[in-house]
Amino acid sequence: MPVHLTPNAIAAISAGDLNSKPLVQVIDIKLLGTQERYRFIVSDAVSCQHAMVATQLNDRIKTSQVKKGSIIQLTEYISSYYQNRKIIVVLNMETIILDSEIIGDPKPYVESGSTAQKALPNNNFENSVRDSNNYMISQESVRNVQSLRPTSHSGTSLNCGPNLRPTFHSENSVHNVPNFRPTVQPPYQPPPQYKNHGSIVKNEAPARIIPINALNPYQGRWAIKARVTAKGDPRRYNNARGDGKVFSFDLLDSEGGEIRVTCFNAVLDRFYDTIEGSLKPAQKNFNHLKNDWELTLDASSTVELCPDEDGSIPEQKFSFRHISEIENVDSNSIVDIIGIVISVNPSVPIMRKNGMETQRRIVNLRDWSGKSVELTLWGDVCNREGQKLEDMLASGLFPVLAVKAGKINDFSGKSVGTIHSSQLFINPDIPDSHSLREWFDRGGKDTASVSISKDIVPGGSKNEIRKTVSQIKDEGLGRSDKPDWVTVKATISFIKTDSFCYTACPLMIGDRQCNKKVSRSGNRGWQCDRCDQEFEECDYRYLLQAQIQDNTGLTWATAFQESGEEILVAQQRTCTC
């Protein structure tokens, strides 16, 4: 049975239709430059138009689930602009027919009676704003590529041009949240409740509010309404690119979309006090949210507080994993867990590598999966009334503890640690918390549970990834910028005695000394390549260089001085000579 492409699909999308889920044919696929970004030309048999493909769909193209000639259904898409041209942004699609001859003789779509297709002069904002339906002008669309960038955990990358101008509204709470579903945009009617602060365009209309999950770099002006679910502390940095300060916060909207937002320097000064976290994060961190994008505010961004509470945006979003599942979760993963606190160990002082002393406390969490896990906490943990966790246990209460963004460690079995942006919730008012309580009180308390922690492997260390010397060599471990952590059992067969220390960079990076090896610069100074700075006096660090061997081979190993007199094998360098 022949499949018909949806008549006038391109014109309809161009006109703003977002709901018809049309069938179109992919008549061309191009990978843009070195970016991981695909561009289709899609056709309805009469007209065709360029379509940018969301990077989460890249695999479909790479694995030939969509190819030139494929007939696809556009299930989620928007119309936008790219380089002054109207384009389609494909957010999701289904392949209907993988291989097909090109249908019809499609011509590039030209809108009739519209100025939209006419290329706008660069920076001519006035022109574009007069087009009230489509003030998402191309220049802004392109610039937004930079403000919205792939998160570091996604493999995508986008080329970031200079400067950009997103418009952004963020609220702690919102009244009258529009129930947003992309539909045909009606002619603009200014909603009375939104003012436009600091806009770069005169007489500019407020941007439309869209779901966080619909954000994409090809969008023009936009706004999101969201709750601040985490707020980091401002942090200073100093690196080869200069110094500055930065802070980040997390947003959650009424549709469950989350995104991390970052501001630097003057932008930080402008927004830091405005952003109020409804919850105080225990610690701070970088991105762990389920969003391919993160957002950077700039001087033209606006943030507006919406003072009225709105229940449609939850306080926090969790994706809990059962403790039994944690056993099979990769080390260093960031997960949400919830459990009953069944024990709280006394806190013990721990000396950190930077010389600071902190208090560590281990608690045990149990859930209905029949497993328990150790959770490492730093400092005191209190509920909203200021009652400490250990005091609650001491008075016979077994509180529910939910951990947002806990980190899985595999030291001694699997355990859970916290990272800077982890958040703890004692007896949170959420369904999982109530059902856990009920399970525990109705007999779960008396059932057996097995800990997934404390399964100490002899000789195990940080990651317990045991390698032979030949595996280290074959896999090229220790050769990249970031260290690889392995455990190796070997014999020291030779110790180098002529170099027991090296000239080290004394500059501080955050709270840690750089310590990179420095070289002579000019007559009397030293130069650090990492810090890109010169200084008169260098520091000295001990190191131990040795040959180690096991029954698979021989390699060089270097032990660096981490702090004080402690020597740790921090890095493996295989000998290439």
Add this chain to the structure above:
DNA sequence: CCCCCCCC
């Protein structure tokens, strides 16, 4: 433009 995941 940050990117630091604390201790065995």
